[in-house]
Amino acid sequence: MFVNAKVVLMRCQHNKKLFGVRIQQQYNNAWDLTWAFPISEKRAQNEGFDKESLTVNIGYANTYPGCPYCATTGFVQCGSCGKFTCYNDSGEFTCAWCGNRSNSFKETDSFDLRIGED
Ligand SMILES: [Zn+2]
Ligand SMILES: [Zn+2]
16 A cells, blocks of 8 residues: 655754654545654755645544654644644743744644655
């Protein structure tokens, strides 16, 4: 069976380190997060994980381990830069990419993703 899988870049809210999240298409625009792995800035750049964009509805596969640094499974999309930071719903959100502290972040399950090939 053909598996359509992509990678989304996120950062950890605690140490601001990059990680890749593998998402796999279930049907139409429904995609599940299936895996997360640490990734270096250099490798992320080389692989061009932000080449494509995609509008998706995100679900969670039960294999999804969460952020590789702090194990948080939640994440939010910054309302300022549009990038993703792991987030565990406890208090104030600060974007790990641009430092935006406003509360204009998305908590919906539909996202515009910048993604790259798995
Ligand atoms: Zn984290
Ligand atoms: Zn941001």
